[in-house]
Amino acid sequence: MTWPRFRDLLTTYLFVAPAVILFVVFSLFPFIKVFQLSVFEWDGISPDMKFVWLENFKTALFHDKSWWTSIRNAGVITVLALTFQNFLALVLALIVDREIKGKNFYRVVFYLPPVLSGIVVGLVWNWIFDGSHGLLNHFLVFLGHPEWQRAWLADPATALYSVSIIHMWKGFGWGFVILLAGLQAIPRELGEAARVDGASELYIFSRITVPLMLPVFFLVSILTVLGTMQIFDIIIATTNGGPGFHTEVPITRILAAMLGSSRFGYACSLGILFGLLLLSISMVQMKLSKWSSRYS
């Protein structure tokens, strides 16, 4: 290789070097390190790491009830988000997509909660759901049902559902924006042609809108699952996992294992198990997506 050619190549690599170095140090290395740490018992500081083979995974799978509770809780929130949140998003997108004026106004307002941080949303709703002077309790008194008042986020019967409501309030606008973009990408002529031919609205919806929107539906549901299962800052700002373990979610359990009880190896094994769970859920959904598009 000649010198000018070599220098030319070198300057080219300078373009990608910063990105590649950052990636190797802060993405690739931690990714590999998690797998290594997961087979050790380690407090995060001391030099002695005890090799325990798959003991951490065994503990997580068979002896850690709070871990399974946390997955179940995140699952409940996810199911609620998949149904209610996405249903609301879809209904709103269908309404706004049609005849209505002020598309942009609604888009801006509905996307307001997703712009806010989970901490901000959590703290504001913490105050709304407050047990003694929260807005919701004031409202119940106003309705004439003071006996319905409760500490919504501290009561085991309502804590998880209250958190879910907060999460869905924050999330539906995001689904709305994507679904609306999907609906707007459907050529108008398709519906109009069918309408001229005398097709009913229901027919147009089920035979034109739904099939064309299927990929978008799957996309939204995959992202909803991935996002909701990893819910975390709303929980931190409201219940911090309580009362008891009623609103613990996987990420709060991983943090507790790591920062709370200094079991770094164990925290890593939880992270890997959780990552595998998310990966398999999204793979099933992608398979379903492919399968459904073939049959529609």
Added chain:
Amino acid sequence: MNTMGNTFYRIRHWSRLAVAHAICLTVASACVFPLMWMVSSSLKTQRTIFSDPGLWVSNPQWSNYYLAWTRGNFGQYFFNSLLYTVLVVGGVIIIASMAAYAFSRLKFPGRNLLFILVISTMMIPIPGSFIALYVLLNKMGLIDTRLGYILPQINGGLALGIFLLKTFFDKLPQDLEDAARIDGCNKFQVYMHVAMPLAKPAIAVLAVFNALAVWNEYLLATLVFSRPELMPLQKGLMVFQGAHITEYPLLMAGITISIIPILTLYFIMQRYIVAGITAGAIKT
């Protein structure tokens, strides 16, 4: 008969429209109301906030904002958040655009492999990697430093940034760059003076998205900072809440302070945000 039919259709049309707007406006007020209540709470006194749930505040306590800013330390948190956001967004734009330009326009061995590697973080969920990141930052002595908070977040923005900008550069016509090369510009000058100015719309999307992400970031701040004078707003809010659990007026004032910049950015840049969500959704 004809006019009757017309009236019927017109009534049906209008009532449909009214129902549509009624639904949308109800949801819209459900979005806005908690925020209005937050602002109203931030202007009450420690006593009236518990006795009077009303939205209207007859005697607004603007001093709450001053107290939150000084005694609540939100001035410091605000400055920190601003600093982190500017530096991370700047870093992402520079580093991602250089890499994206090389991946799109320059030829070198290992190009495709490196590209796939660098954007792979968008595809694989690794919710545990923050544990190892913490261990790493600890070893590098970056815990409780600004740099330890900034560098991982620049890295966090790279995958989407490189992907977005490479797609953009790929679609640009090559002619302009060729002309610049013939005029004697080197690679770097072409990138700097030809490609970058053309990429402004894509860079705007990237900037807004990263600004939102950095401003709202919480997990890494928890891991990195224990010294309050370095903390960003999100962490500061939790510290304040932990220390003054019942001081709702000041807390609400702090929250309001924390969302004013992000809402301003949102209202100014909202068309880029919509473009970004759609682009981000297509990528997956």
